[in-house]
Amino acid sequence: MSTKVLSVHYNRNRLGAACYDQETATVFVLTDLSENEDDFRMLHSLLFQLEPSILIASKTQNVNLLAELNKLCFGKGNSIVTEMPDKEIEQEAMVNDERINEQDDLVDESDEEEKAKSITALHLMPSVAYNFDDAKKRILPLFESINSTREENNLRLAFRVDLTATNMISAFGALLKYLDAVRLGVEFEDINSKTPIKSIKTITLEEIVQMDDCSKRALQIFQDELHPSACKAYTVGGAREGISLFRMCNRCQSKSGETLLRLWFERPTTNRETLRNRVTAIHYFVQVCNLDAADFIRIRLKKISILK
Incomplete structure (x- = not known):
């Protein structure tokens, strides 16, 4: 092996x-x-x-x-967990279940080998x-x-x-x-x-689109630019998001929501079900009849600090 x-x-x-x-x-x-x-x-x-x-x-x-x-x-x-048999089980039930138990033992042995x-x-x-x-x-x-x-x-x-x-x-x-x-x-x-x-x-993980940082910058998915403030321009974390696809799509009201959205952009998924659910949610909130509900939810999301 x-x-x-x-x-x-x-x-x-x-x-x-x-x-x-x-x-x-x-x-x-x-x-x-x-x-x-x-x-x-x-x-x-x-x-x-x-x-x-x-x-x-x-x-x-x-x-x-x-x-x-x-x-x-x-x-x-x-x-691998093994349980002790119950002493109070009736003898007749044990005899009737003898054949079933033998089959279960064979299945359990194969399961234990796989584990x-x-x-x-x-x-x-x-x-x-x-x-x-x-x-x-x-x-x-x-x-x-x-x-x-x-x-x-x-x-x-x-x-x-x-x-x-x-x-x-x-x-x-x-x-x-x-x-x-x-x-x-x-x-x-x-x-x-x-x-x-x-x-x-x-190696590329399943259902994940692998892309290096250079490709993301070339496609303008992310684009860092220096902060306009001279005090923050060359400090750690002083760069801010420039004109990019992420900035155009980012309408998050909380820091945790923005972090989650960035994760979605950094590791795009190929799972059709996940993509279909996201498109359905976007289609719902951009409809004119649902704008009031979207604004109501957006205001409440400002108070959320942790997403789990």
């Missing part, structure tokens, strides 16, 4: 990951995606799609993320393993050439891997460090032998 090792890193509401598949000797990387700390929907989708056997994360990772990982790896879905196969081992690594600069140094040998200079190798790395996806780079570096430590697939070979990596591919 081949082993799948998944490394995840979450920081500043963005999730990045890298996964090694022993069967194909391939590393799959997930470019940084916006993640909601309330439900970790992208994390659930990633684990469901890849089904890793080993999951690694940083010890100093976000507490809510560690709790969610612990729940996903050791929660009720992966636990046992889906159990994921959670391994926590020190935070230094997810250091961004160290991660780049571990990734560089995968692309460097002996006849090239250091600058050329760094340029080749920048062309092959998105270095702006800091969470993905950190997760990739930690994955390589873990593979070197456990020597997956080369346990009985020479000490200098490393886990083979034949190819590196980008």
Whole structure:
């Protein structure tokens, strides 16, 4: 049975990951995606799609993320529960249900085998393993050439891997460090032998349109511009939304609503049912007969501070 090792890193509401598949000797990387700390929907989708056997994360990772990982790896879905029989059951009922119980036991055994196969081992690594600069140094040998200079190798790395996806780079570096430590697939070979990596591919989550920041700016989905105030122009978070599609569609009255709308724009869905429901809601509120109801709801939404 081949082993799948998944490394995840979450920081500043963005999730990045890298996964090694022993069967194909391939590393799959997930470019940084916006993640909601309330439900970790992208994390659930990633684990469901890849089904890793080993999951690694940083010890100093976000507490809510560690709790969610612990729940996903050791929660009720992966636990095998057996109940003791009731002593007060009548003998006649036990005889009559004997055949049914035998069939149920066969079904339960198959279910337990499937659950046992889906159990994921959670391994926590020190935070230094997810250091961004160290991660780049571990990734560089995968692309460097002996006849090239250091600058050329760094340029080749920048062309092959998105270095702006800091969470993905950190997760990739930690994955390589873990593979070197456990020597997956080369346990009985020479000490200098490393886990083979034949190819590196980008993974896209199901029902999500993957798009980099450059494409979003080119399509003017988002457009940052300097704040007109000289005091705020060059400070952290001083940029504001310019003329963009998001700004045209943003009629939210609360900060939480604006954050949710930005998530929808950052990770567009391909789910037809979800898109159909959104279009139906928009069609309802733009009708002239429903403008009063829309204004009433919009005023009340100003008082909402948390969406869960």
